[in-house]
Amino acid sequence: MHVVNTTDLTKIYDNRYIALNALNLRVEKGQVFGLVGPNGAGKSTTFRLLLGLQKPTAGQLQVFGEQMGAERADLRRRIGYLPTNPTFPKHMTPIAFLQFVGSVLGMPKDRAKIQLTRLLQAVDLANAASQPIKGFSTGMLTRLGIAAALMNDPELLILDEPTSGLDPAGRKQTIELIRELSGRDRTIIIATHILTDVERVCTDVGIISAGRLIYSGPMADMRRLARQGTIAVEIEGNTSSFEQELHTLDEFGSVRYERIGAEFRITFLGTQPLNEYLNRVLALIDRTGVELLHVDTGSDEIEEAFLRRLEDDRTRGFLRAAAWAAALDGDSSDRKEEADAGIPGHPSV
Amino acid sequence: MQAFLAILRYDLSQLTQSWVSRIWVPLLIAPAFFLLIVAGTEDELASETLAAYLVAVLMPLSALAVAVLTAGAIAGEAQIIADGILSRSVTRAEFVSAKVVSRLGFTLSVFLVVMIPFSYLIIRYAEADVSYTGLLVGLFTAALLLTFLGALGLTLSTVMTNVMVSVMSLLIVVLASGLLLQFLGLSWMSVTAVLAHLAPTIRGETPAWDTFRVVFVFSGLTAASILTTYSVFRQRDL
Numbered sequence: 001m002h003v004v005n006t007t008d009l010t011k012i013y014d015n016r017y018i019a020l021n022a023l024n025l026r027v028e029k030g031q032v033f034g035l036v037g038p039n040g041a042g043k044s045t046t047f048r049l050l051l052g053l054q055k056p057t058a059g060q061l062q063v064f065g066e067q068m069g070a071e072r073a074d075l076r077r078r079i080g081y082l083p084t085n086p087t088f089p090k091h092m093t094p095i096a097f098l099q100f101v102g103s104v105l106g107m108p109k110d111r112a113k114i115q116l117t118r119l120l121q122a123v124d125l126a127n128a129a130s131q132p133i134k135g136f137s138t139g140m141l142t143r144l145g146i147a148a149a150l151m152n153d154p155e156l157l158i159l160d161e162p163t164s165g166l167d168p169a170g171r172k173q174t175i176e177l178i179r180e181l182s183g184r185d186r187t188i189i190i191a192t193h194i195l196t197d198v199e200r201v202c203t204d205v206g207i208i209s210a211g212r213l214i215y216s217g218p219m220a221d222m223r224r225l226a227r228q229g230t231i232a233v234e235i236e237g238n239t240s241s242f243e244q245e246l247h248t249l250d251e252f253g254s255v256r257y258e259r260i261g262a263e264f265r266i267t268f269l270g271t272q273p274l275n276e277y278l279n280r281v282l283a284l285i286d287r288t289g290v291e292l293l294h295v296d297t298g299s300d301e302i303e304e305a306f307l308r309r310l311e312d313d314r315t316r317g318f319l320r321a322a323a324w325a326a327a328l329d330g331d332s333s334d335r336k337e338e339a340d341a342g343i344p345g346h347p348s349v
Numbered sequence: 350m351q352a353f354l355a356i357l358r359y360d361l362s363q364l365t366q367s368w369v370s371r372i373w374v375p376l377l378i379a380p381a382f383f384l385l386i387v388a389g390t391e392d393e394l395a396s397e398t399l400a401a402y403l404v405a406v407l408m409p410l411s412a413l414a415v416a417v418l419t420a421g422a423i424a425g426e427a428q429i430i431a432d433g434i435l436s437r438s439v440t441r442a443e444f445v446s447a448k449v450v451s452r453l454g455f456t457l458s459v460f461l462v463v464m465i466p467f468s469y470l471i472i473r474y475a476e477a478d479v480s481y482t483g484l485l486v487g488l489f490t491a492a493l494l495l496t497f498l499g500a501l502g503l504t505l506s507t508v509m510t511n512v513m514v515s516v517m518s519l520l521i522v523v524l525a526s527g528l529l530l531q532f533l534g535l536s537w538m539s540v541t542a543v544l545a546h547l548a549p550t551i552r553g554e555t556p557a558w559d560t561f562r563v564v565f566v567f568s569g570l571t572a573a574s575i576l577t578t579y580s581v582f583r584q585r586d587l
Contacts, residue, residue: 013586048431048587051436053431053436053586053587054587055584055586070435070440070441070583071440071441071442071583073352073438073439073440073443074438076436076439077437077438079436081432081436081437083431083432083436086432086433087429087432087433088429088433089359089363089429089433091366097433100355100359101433101437103351103354103355103358104352104355104356104438104439105352105438106351106438148433152437152438
């Protein structure tokens with residue numbers, strides 16, 4: 001079952017700013033879905049629409065198979081939400097705030113007290129439980145936000161930048177908490193800039209750019225995509241000979257390389273498996289007599305893949321627009337579909 | 350209903366702890382004591398003393414306090430409302446209802462807490478010229494005007510995002526409309542003109558039709574403001 005299902009979800013603010021552009025997002029039950037994208041890509045807007053805090057300008061939006069809206073308190077009861085930089089009533093203590101959240105959720109007082117005690121311990125705020133929130137650091141506020149999001153033991157947890165402002169220990173703790181929740185068959189959607197967090201906890205990932213979902217798929221596919229094509233080698237010896245011979249690898253398609261000191265980052269733009277490229281590079285090392293110090297097919301891999309997807313999307317933007325214009329001229333539905341999918345003749349991501 | 354009660358309790362606790370409430374109530378009580386002593390020793394007319402207190406002290410101070418408390422009710426807490434309250438199992442209607450009940454209820458409670466003992470003491474110690482029906486009508490009219498002001502403040506709070514702008518807008522709208530309506534000969538629709546006519550009302554000298562007209566107009570305006578608040582807030586992006 002789709003826990004979240006959006007079809008051509010569009011949000012335009014004041015007829016001036018397109019925050020979401022026909023977003024098609026599907027999140028299945030039990031997934032830990034990482035939504036990544038640059039600032040202003042539309043992640044927080046997506047979340048606010050999913051919660052019914054904002055109205056879509058166009059398109060469909062279903063949560064738990066039902067239409068979400070401002071009056072759907074019944075659906076929100078099943079959702080936990082952590083906003084970016086959460087704000088709380090400053091004079092309240094964490095205990096008072098979580099009790100308030102519990103009463104808003106209609107929890108019996110006793111159950112709310114047990115739950116908030118457990119959660120304050122889980123997010124390491126038990127010692128600050130009776131202090132006013134106004135003295136809290138950003139990390140403490142985020143942790144309190146996580147506790148508030150978990151008060152109702154939600155089926156769907158929406159976390160907007162859950163590790164922002166946290167110190168390494170807090171970040172690790174939060175990641176562990178998300179892992180534990182995902183093990184309990186919860187559906188979790190996380191928006192973050194920290195791609196290593198996505199890699200560590202997410203089963204699926206979506207890349208959002210300029211309000212469009214430009215990639216959506218299992219994390220394993222993203223990893224494969226990341227590893228595809230880039231090999232970094234650090235060599236010693238006759239490096240200029242190695243550099244001169246690099247063009248011989250071109251038989252597999254276009255090759256780009258970047259040299260930083262003794263390190264060569266070689267990117268293959270063809271479609272062969274990575275093993276094939278690696279064998280060729282190792283053979284070249286052997287042939288040119290340089291000494292291999294280090295080889296890497298995966299450093300910064302997710303970031304690389306993420307940036308590559310963004311770059312591809314920007315390039316495709318022009319072609320998509322051209323294809324759309326042509327489709328509108330000729331009224332060709334096939335070409336229109338191609339335009340929607342990406343560049344003509346290329347599969348959609 | 351649980352969400353409504355939770356927000357109501359939360360909002361009332363916010364109101365009782367706010368600096369506005371802490372200043373507002375003592376500022377109303379101190380001049381009341383002063384007027385009581387003067388009216389008792391100088392044999393002032395109870396109706397004139399009550400009207401003077403309402404027009405010169407209670408209404409201006411309360412208008413300012415109500416403007417701050419209601420015009421900031423939603424705009425001033427937009428982030429907390431969206432993130433902390435409306436992202437949970439609360440409907441917009443429950444939220445607005447809780448806000449309306451708490452802000453208007455709090456305003457009326459303060460009004461009654463000050464005016465009931467003050468009216469009793471004035472009637473007892475000053476020259477008793479009031480009619481009990483007239484006193485009830487006068488107090489009801491003053492309470493209705495405050496309620497209208499509060500309801501209008503809540504409406505502005507849903508429309509505007511800046512608290513200061515909504516407070517200023519509220520005060521300007523009420524004062525300017527009062528003067529304009531008086532100029533147009535519609536003084537029974539003007540807050541300032543109705544207040545100026547309180548002493549005869551308290552003495553029971555105002556014709557029933559005039560009273561009915563004032564009550565009808567301001568009840569209608571209050572209801573319209575509250576309905577507008579619901580309607581605007583339901584449509585609003587948070």
